[in-house]
Amino acid sequence: MEILSQIASELECGAHEAVRALTQSALEQELEAGVILERGLLAGMQVVGDRFRNHEVFLPEVLLAARAMNAGLELLEPHLGKAVALSRGTVVIGTVQGDLHDIGKNLVGIMLSGAGFEVIDLGKDVSPETFVDTAHETGASVIGMSALLTTTMPGMKKVIALLKERGLDSSVRTVVGGAPVTEEFAREIGADSYGFDAAHAVECVKELVG
Amino acid sequence: MRPRLQLLSTDLLERIVDEALDLLATLGVKVQNDNAVALLADHGATVDRESGRVTLPGSLVTEAISKAPSGFALYDCLGEQTHDLSGDRVHFTPGSSGITVLDAGTSEMRTPVTGDLVRFTKLTSRMEHIEAQSTAFICSDVPEAIQDSYRLFLCLLYCEKPVVTGAFTIESYALMRDLQLAVRGSAAALREKPLTIFSACPTAPLKWSDVTAQNLLDCAADSVPIEFVSMPLSGFMGPVTIVGSLVQHTAETLSGVVLSQLANPGCPVLYGGSPAAFDIRYETTPMGAVETQMIDCAYSEIGKHLGIPTQAYIGLSDAKALDAQAGLETSMGATLAALTGINSISGPGMLDFESCVSPEKLVVDNEICGMTQRMIRGIEPRDDFPAQPLFEEMLRDGHVLIADHTRKHLRSEHYFPGPVIERANLSRWQAEGKTTLGERAHREVLRHLEEYEPSRVSDDVKRDLVELMTEEARRHGLDRLPDRESQEVPAR
Numbered sequence: 001m002e003i004l005s006q007i008a009s010e011l012e013c014g015a016h017e018a019v020r021a022l023t024q025s026a027l028e029q030e031l032e033a034g035v036i037l038e039r040g041l042l043a044g045m046q047v048v049g050d051r052f053r054n055h056e057v058f059l060p061e062v063l064l065a066a067r068a069m070n071a072g073l074e075l076l077e078p079h080l081g082k083a084v085a086l087s088r089g090t091v092v093i094g095t096v097q098g099d100l101h102d103i104g105k106n107l108v109g110i111m112l113s114g115a116g117f118e119v120i121d122l123g124k125d126v127s128p129e130t131f132v133d134t135a136h137e138t139g140a141s142v143i144g145m146s147a148l149l150t151t152t153m154p155g156m157k158k159v160i161a162l163l164k165e166r167g168l169d170s171s172v173r174t175v176v177g178g179a180p181v182t183e184e185f186a187r188e189i190g191a192d193s194y195g196f197d198a199a200h201a202v203e204c205v206k207e208l209v210g
Numbered sequence: 211m212r213p214r215l216q217l218l219s220t221d222l223l224e225r226i227v228d229e230a231l232d233l234l235a236t237l238g239v240k241v242q243n244d245n246a247v248a249l250l251a252d253h254g255a256t257v258d259r260e261s262g263r264v265t266l267p268g269s270l271v272t273e274a275i276s277k278a279p280s281g282f283a284l285y286d287c288l289g290e291q292t293h294d295l296s297g298d299r300v301h302f303t304p305g306s307s308g309i310t311v312l313d314a315g316t317s318e319m320r321t322p323v324t325g326d327l328v329r330f331t332k333l334t335s336r337m338e339h340i341e342a343q344s345t346a347f348i349c350s351d352v353p354e355a356i357q358d359s360y361r362l363f364l365c366l367l368y369c370e371k372p373v374v375t376g377a378f379t380i381e382s383y384a385l386m387r388d389l390q391l392a393v394r395g396s397a398a399a400l401r402e403k404p405l406t407i408f409s410a411c412p413t414a415p416l417k418w419s420d421v422t423a424q425n426l427l428d429c430a431a432d433s434v435p436i437e438f439v440s441m442p443l444s445g446f447m448g449p450v451t452i453v454g455s456l457v458q459h460t461a462e463t464l465s466g467v468v469l470s471q472l473a474n475p476g477c478p479v480l481y482g483g484s485p486a487a488f489d490i491r492y493e494t495t496p497m498g499a500v501e502t503q504m505i506d507c508a509y510s511e512i513g514k515h516l517g518i519p520t521q522a523y524i525g526l527s528d529a530k531a532l533d534a535q536a537g538l539e540t541s542m543g544a545t546l547a548a549l550t551g552i553n554s555i556s557g558p559g560m561l562d563f564e565s566c567v568s569p570e571k572l573v574v575d576n577e578i579c580g581m582t583q584r585m586i587r588g589i590e591p592r593d594d595f596p597a598q599p600l601f602e603e604m605l606r607d608g609h610v611l612i613a614d615h616t617r618k619h620l621r622s623e624h625y626f627p628g629p630v631i632e633r634a635n636l637s638r639w640q641a642e643g644k645t646t647l648g649e650r651a652h653r654e655v656l657r658h659l660e661e662y663e664p665s666r667v668s669d670d671v672k673r674d675l676v677e678l679m680t681e682e683a684r685r686h687g688l689d690r691l692p693d694r695e696s697q698e699v700p701a702r
Contacts, residue, residue, distance in 0.1 A: 014612075055628065060620060063612045110609060182637060196637030 003029065004040040007072065011044030014064025016071040023072040033079035041072045052199065059111070059199070066114030073116075088115065089209045092135045093144040094122035096155030101148035104178055107198040108144060115202050128158040135163075135172045142205050144195075147178040156181075157189040164190075173208040177201050212298060212588050215549035217508045223515055226453060230460035231268045238265035239416045239465040243423035249472050271464050274471035280517045281553075282435060282478035284342070284372040285403035287393050287667045292341050292372055295435075295480065295519045298551030300586060302544070302579045303374045304334055305526050305560030306344035306409075308567030313699065314652045317531065319566050320699065322347035324692040327364050330559075332662040333569050333655060335369035339579035340558055342407075345375040346567045353686040356679075359385045362406070363679040364694070366393055367672055370665050374437070374556060376409035380424045385682050387432060392674040393667065401433040404478060407521075407554065411439040411484075412462040414447035418469070426466065430473035437482035437521045437554065438466035443495060444505070446488040452505055459483055459509045467518065480554055481513025482521030484564070495563055498528045498539025506543075507550040514551065522547060523564060525557030525575070532571050532648050536561060540571075541578045548582040570651035573658070577627040584625035592619050630654060 003026050010018040019041070026036045048065040051057045091112050095102050102124045109121045120138055122130055135143050143163075147153045156176050163169040175193040176186050186194035193208055195201025218226070238255075240262045241247050247264060251257045256265045281296020293301050310319040311326045327347045334343040345361030352360045358378040365373045366389055377383045386406075394400040410426040412418050418426075429436045440462035442448025442455040449455055463481055470479050487501035488494075496502060506522040513520040525544035529535035540557065547555045558579060559572035593615055594600075604610050630650050632639060639645075645653075665672075676691070683691055 058620070058626075060611050060616055064617070067612065106608065110611060179635070194637075196641060197635055200638070 003031070004036065004043070007036065007040030008044035008047065011041060011065055011068045011072070012047050014061060014068050016064070016068040019068040020071040020075065023075045027075065027079065033076045036072070037076055037080065041069050041076075045069055059107075062199070063110065063114045066116070070116070088117050088206070089142065090118040090120065090138050090140040091142045091144055091205055092120045092122060092131060092138065092140045093146070094126035094131060095124035095146045095148075096152050096159070097125055097127050098155060099147050099149050099152035100124050101178075102146070104148070104198065105144075105146035108146065108177070108195070108201045111198045111202045112144075112205060115206070117205065128155065128162045131159045132162045132166060132168065132172075136166070136168060140172060141209050142173050142175060144175045144177070144201065144205065145191075146176075147181060150180045153178075153180060153185065156191065160190050175201060175204045175208065211590075212551075212586055213549055214298070214551065215507060215546060216511065217504060217550075218511050222453070223512055226456050226460055227512060227516070229457045230464060231271055233416070233457065233461045234266040234271055234465060235268055236265065237416065238263040239412070239418060239462070240264075241418045241423055242420045243418065243427075245427055246418060246423040246469055249427070249469070253472050266465065266468055271468055274468040275464070275516050275518070277471040277475045278467055278479050278516075278518050279476055281519050282404065284407070284435070285405060286372055287366060287370040287405065287665060289394075289399075289403055291403075293554075295478075295553040298586075299553055300548045300551060300583065301342060301554055302340045302525070302558055302575075303342040303554055303556045304330075304340060304344045304346050304558050304572055305523070305556055305564060305567060306346055306374055307376070308347045308560065308565060310562065310566040311347060312532070312561060312566050312568035312571070314568075314570050314648075314655070315699075319530070319562065321350045322567075323351040323696075323699070324349050324364070324694055325696045325698065327361060328368055328694050329659060330567065330569055330572070331365050331368040333572060333658050335371065335665070336658045336662065337558075337572065337576040339576050339583055340572070341371060342554070343369045343371040343373050344556065345373060346559065349692075351692045352683065353688055355379065355686045356382065356385075356682055356688070358382050359389065359682060360679065362386050362389055363675055366390075366667070367675055367694075368665055370667065372404070373406045374409070374554070375406050376411075377425050378421070380421050380428075383425055383428045385678065387428075387434070388678055389675060390434070392671055392678060397432065404433070404435050407435045407437050407480065409439045409482075410436050410466060411441065412466060414440070414442050414462070415458060416462060416465075418465070423469065426469055427473045430470045430477045433474060433477050435478040435480065436466070436470055437480035438463045439521075439523070440466075440483045440485065442485045442505075443488040444486070444501065445490060448485070448488075452487075452501060452508065455485055455487075455505050456508055456512065459485055459505065460512055463509070463513075479518060480521040481509070481516070481518040482523075482554070483509055484523035485509070486563075494528070496528045497523060497526050497557075497560075497563055498535070498543065500542070503543050503546050506552070507546050510547075510550050510552045519553040520551075521554040521556065522552045523556045524552065525555050525578075526560035526564065527571075528561075528563050530562055530566075532561070532568060532574065532651065536571060537574065537578075537647075540575055541581075544575070544578050544582045545585065548586045551586075569655045570648060573651045573654045574630050574647065577630050580625050580627055592623060 193204040284293035486495035510520040527539035558575035
């Protein structure tokens with residue numbers, strides 16, 4: 001079906017208006033919403049993802065593609081069965097207590113939103129209680145923590161300890177990142193995942209929510 | 211604004227030229243070729259038969275300068291224009307005539323053979339920021355008498371880019387011309403669309419050998435572009451000072467300009483060179499020396515002042531391995547040369563003075579050339595004024611990652627080098643295998659060779675090239691040309 005490959009290729013170029021119009025026509029041609037999603041939108045997104053991993057395209061192209069996908073998804077939403085959850089889940093993110101650096105964390109937030117997650121950005125200098133309370137209240141499935149300073153890194157461990165203390169560690173998973181943070185440190189403090197950059201952090205979150 | 215480097219004041223520059231003119235008019239140049247001597251004598255030069263020195267009156271030199279074109283174009287094997295050698299336009303060319311190749315497998319420098327030049331030529335065809343190819347190696351598996359033409363033959367067979375080359379003997383020019391004619395179709399077509407640049411190297415101090423002078427005259431007659439490669443060695447075969455070396459370089463180069471413009475007024479030439487600040491401690495000719503690079507940039511200023519496009523052997527390194535010295539000397543030279551506006555910059559891929567060529571270094575240098583090309587595009591406003599709308603958008607969206615302004619200018623405003631230049635963060639670099647620059651460069655060499663696409667020159671032309679070369683080889687006792695696809699390396 002040509003229209004599906006058109007949707008995919010327009011999505012690859014980040015042409016959100018074209019994707020919206022084509023998705024509308026596809027629906028008018030009575031194509032199934034699930035098919036449009038799979039073979040149009042997601043197929044295009046897959047190509048962009050592969051190109052990004054191969055360094056052929058950069059962050060902006062991925063974000064543009066994500067915006068185009070969301071434009072199509074909005075139209076499909078009413079036609080998709082309840083079994084298809086549109087939001088991939090909620091992620092609470094923030095820079096840990098005592099740390100005022102948030103460039104990396106912001107980038108993770110932008111990338112997660114682009115990938116279809118609901119993002120609650122608590123900003124910087126976030127206490128362990130705020131992280132855990134917010135995750136609990138919003139039903140978030142992942143907490144993402146960032147730090148730039150070695151002195152504030154222990155704040156990550158406190159959040160993980162608090163989750164355990166409240167018995168939430170199986171329902172709320174954790175991902176950590178930031179310049180001084182290493183995979184080894186993440187393992188030591190019992191974090192579920194470690195993202196070495198913003199794009200990788202999104203991969204980690206996707207894996208955690210399975 | 212195009213950024214520009216200037217090393218000479220106008221006063222000093224003019225004084226250097228005056229002194230060079232004075233040298234040519236009083237001491238003259240020694241010319242060991244009868245045709246050249248006769249040509250000069252016919253046009254007012256004075257020949258001292260005993261010493262072989264020819265003195266050139268100032269008027270002869272200034273007239274020749276005025277006849278030399280202020281620029282010319284080069285065309286690839288398919289006839290498409292690739293070079294505009296004029297103004298401050300900059301084009302990179304691999305270093306040439308390496309007598310060794312740095313073998314990535316053994317990390318040793320060894321004697322190159324046919325397969326090495328074939329692979330290097332294929333690699334050059336894929337280097338985005340290196341617009342010409344050069345006859346990079348002297349292949350040791352063919353007889354000496356055809357080593358120069360054989361390089362050009364391989365280059366024309368495997369890569370479409372124009373070729374910087376040169377002849378080692380008077381006799382071999384004929385075949386090197388025929389190889390070009392096979393590609394272009396006719397002498398007129400070759401004249402109209404030059405395919406190669408031939409080096410013509412005066413001997414320091416102030417001398418033209420029989421071979422070089424004859425090559426120069428032959429190229430000029432065919433309108434094949436010539437680059438004069440004067441090589442004063444400061445403190446040895448040239449005054450120890452930079453100014454003194456410049457006077458010598460100017461005199462030697464201008465004598466070449468005279469010969470070429472007498473042979474064929476208006477024939478294309480490059481005001482080039484390969485001087486060096488002689489390192490008396492090691493008796494070597496460092497190309498990475500800052501003084502060498504200063505001489506290069508300064509003589510280019512002189513060439514441009516005289517209205518002649520320029521060339522230099524700069525942007526190469528004296529290091530013996532692909533190490534930090536290789537990177538710093540190459541990028542310093544490439545940067546200074548580009549800022550000076552040297553039109554043809556010969557150097558990428560070279561190590562060990564001008565002795566060794568490294569495929570891996572060519573890949574590294576390609577990225578250096580990319581950065582350099584970006585730099586000379588300078589700083590220009592690109593939809594930046596008025597600034598307020600973009601800043602409003604940034605404040606509203608929290609970022610400009612997908613702003614129209616970003617999308618429009620990201621890839622033109624920023625050059626993204628890689629994968630040789632490493633910019634991932636520590637963790638990602640570790641996750642991707644903790645590679646060294648040498649490893650990444652080697653991987654790139656293999657990838658490029660894997661993805662190489664044959665030259666689009668017609669099969670008929672390729673057959674003609676092979677026939678011409680095979681005949682010449684037979685004349686010199688070689689019944690069959692070496693296997694060009696062989697991966698074998700000579701025994702150590």
